[in-house]
Amino acid sequence: MKKILLVVIWCAVLNTAAGWAQGVNPPARLVNYPQMVLYNGKIVTMDDTTFTSNVGTIVQAMAIRDGKILETGTNAAIRALAGPQTQLIDLKGREVLPSFYMTHEHPVDWMWTEPRAFMHVFPNDNEILSRWLPNLPAKDQFALFEPTMKELVAKAKPGQWIRVVPNWGMDEERAEDFNQPGGGIWGTSITKEYLDTLAPNNPTCISNGFTSACWGNSKTLEEYRTVHSDLDDRMIRSGRLGRKSPSDMVLRGKVPQLAALLKAEMELWARYGVTGYGSAPYAYTNLQAMNLLDEKGEMPARVGWTWHEPIAPKGWDLDTLRHLSGQLGQGSDYLWFIGAFGAAGTCFSVSNRAEWDEKWGDKPPGYSVTQECSNGPGTPGWERNVAIAQSGLRIATMHSDGDKGIDYEMDAIEEGSKRAGMTLEEIRAKRHTFDHSAGAPRPQQIPRIKNLGMMVSQLNTILWETHRGAARIADQLGLEYTNWVVPRKSLTDAGVMTSFEIDRPLPFKLFFFVTKGMNRYNDRRQQVFGPGERTDRVTQLKALTRWGAYYLLRENQLGSLEPGKLADFIVLDRDFLTIPEADIPKIDVLMTVVGGKPVHLSAALAREAGMQPVGPDSWPEPIPSGWEPKPY
Structure with a gap:
């Protein structure tokens, strides 16, 4: 009887399948069609795994279902997958790339510096009184500071926060002014006592125009004490507070509003193709805000976060780090743990040029390099790095400047790993990193970096700036050492992955900074720094996509457009792979998609596709004078 029943059931299955094959449509509830199909395009999958300039497979069309890439292929094959509710987008020959992952980038800083996200979330002065100064020389901005403060104080309600942000310029043409010895006129004139008077x-x-760190008055210090217990004599004297301060103080007890601000900042970066970050949260409330967005399904980007001292001033003991190591790589598709922020020495093995010391003496400008290391044996920085490695954690998202500090980092990795009894393969599996590449590695360090399985996050921005990076190293140490700054070609040739950062509130210059890595031309100095480290455009693209995903411990889910991976991609208005180098900075991102959902859609492409525009281009708030984006 059982055999007869099985035969009947099997026949029914075969008849149903035959019916579907002959064109009978199955019930819609039994079919999960793709939600989106893009066709008639140049879809660059970046599925090539080599260190060559090969991008891999290029296809015409791609289907997206449930936040992932369902299939790629020809127009006919992919369009055949579409159902009655599938959103069809005719790319009309446009190029599609995987979206970009910034491995040392801080939207938690930039939301307090650049005005667009802040003004979108706080469009009036009801909550916080904020002003952004125009693009003028620092002395002229400072001349406007006191009148601006008086205007805000006259308007302020008792206890209401007051913020003023100076302007470094959209080409950072004012950065030198703000990085003179002592911080220039801004850094030397704004004191706690002065702010108490105003x-x-x-x-x-009061911002310095760069990160979220700010100057406060006595009222600020009172607020700080209600949140943190680490207020020291230096902070009390100067009123200078760290990068955790605005999020933890200015929006204390208002995590939903902080989440809205952070969401807007990530949407702004998505406008330019960025959908992933590696960063310390810097403030515990920033991590709470990201978690809230994740729980609500509102994250417009993905974040790999790291353990960092401003989060845990006393959290570097071995037992704590061992517990954290059990969470390495864990989290959701939008928020996960990628390591601990180690200690870099920011020091060089090379002495200053005599001309430099004669000019500056013992009061050099900001971002000058040093020969004294804060992470050498016997220092707290050394002990931290050893503990991270010994615990089984990973050093990641760590600021660094200088080759000597990287020597000590690698020494600490080896020492900590030895104490833990780790094999070389186990060390390599951690993927320890250092970021910026601002004077490291020197050529002799590269084989050791490769042997330890490390990778390097690189900052093309410092090839273009003059107040730090290549220009500063040329002045201070010598032109011959500028090939140590972002040596992406040497690392790539050695088979070491590099990733990409901007590390400034300048997302609109992303493609411009790609060209800086290609030509290494410093516009103000009219000079190429380290010409032997110039690369082709595909090497830069791999750093932004595949290798960035590897840094974030998500290479199996992100970084290329392959079936089964998360559907993070961008649509461009021109062909990145073939246009002249001079035109690359002019590329515009027409659409950015995260997990199959548009987080940026230009009005022009929206009209073509019969959709509504999405993202910052539709924000109605005016941009303060002097803060308008300047892509190139």
């Missing part, structure tokens, strides 16, 4: 009844958070 705003005796309101807490202040």
Whole structure:
């Protein structure tokens, strides 16, 4: 009887399958069609795994289902997968790339510096009084500071926060002014006492124009004490507070509003193709805000976060780190743990040029290099790095400048790993890193970096700036050492992955910074720094995509457009692979998709596709004078 029943069931299955094959449509509830199909395009999958300039497979069309790439292929094959509700997008020959992952980038900083996201979330002065100064020389901005403060104080409610942000310029043409010895006129003139005089009844958070760190008055310090227990004598004297301060203080007890601000900042970066970050949260409330967005399904990007001292001033003991090591790589598709922020020495093995010391003496400008290391044996930085390695954690998202500090980092990795009894393969599996590549590695370090399985996050921005990076090293150490700054070609030739950063609130210059890595031309100095380290465009693209995903411990889910991977991609208005190098900075991102959902869609492409525009291009708030984006 059982055999007869099985035969009947099997026949029914075969008849049903035959019916579908002959064109009978199955019930819609039994079919999961793709939600989106893109066709008639140049879809660059970046599925090539080599260190060559090969991008891999290029296809015409791609189907997206449930946040992932369902299939890629020809127009006919992919269009045949579409159902009645599938969103069809005719690319009309446009290029599609995997979206970009910045491995040392801080939207948690930039949301307090650049005005667009902040003004979108806080469009009036009801919550926080904020002003952004125009693009003028630092002395002229400072001349506007006191009148601006008086205007804000007159308007402020008791206890309302007051913020003023100076302008480094959209080409950082004012950066030199703000990085003179002592911070220039801005850094030497804004004191706690001065702010007490200007705003005796309101807490202040006065930016230096770069990160979220700010100057406060006595009211600010009172607020700080309600949140943190690490207020020291230096902070009390100067009023200078670290990068965790705005999020933890200015929006204390307002995590939903902080989440809205962070979301807007990530949407702004998505406008230019960025959908992933590696960064320390810097403030515990920033991590809470990201978690809230993740729980609500509102993350417009993906974040690999790291353990960092401002989060845990006392959290570097071995037992704590061992517990954290059990969470390495764990989290959701949008928020996961990628390591611990180690200690870099920011020091060089090379002495200053005599001309430099004669000019500056013992009061050099900001971002000058040093020969004294804060992570050498016997220092707290050394002990931290050893503990990270010994615990089984990974050093990641760590600031660094200088080759000597990287020597000590690798020494600490080896020492900590030895104490833990780890094999070389186990060390390599951790993927320890250092970031910026601002004077490291020197050529002799590259074989050791490769042997340890490390990778390097690189900052093309410092090839273009003059207040730090290649120009500063040329002045201070000598032109011959500028090939140590972002040596991407040497690392690539050696088979060491590199990734990409901007590390400035300048997302609109992303493609411009790609060309800086290609030509290494410093516009202000009218000079190429380290010409032997110039690369082709595909090497830069791999750093932005495949290798960035590897840094974030998500290479099996991100970084290329392959079936089964998460559907993060961008649509461009021109062909990155073939246009002249001079035109690369002019590329515009027409659409950015994260997990199959558009987080940026230009009005022009929206009209073509019969969709509504999405993202910052539709924000109605005006941009303060002098802060308009300048892509190139």
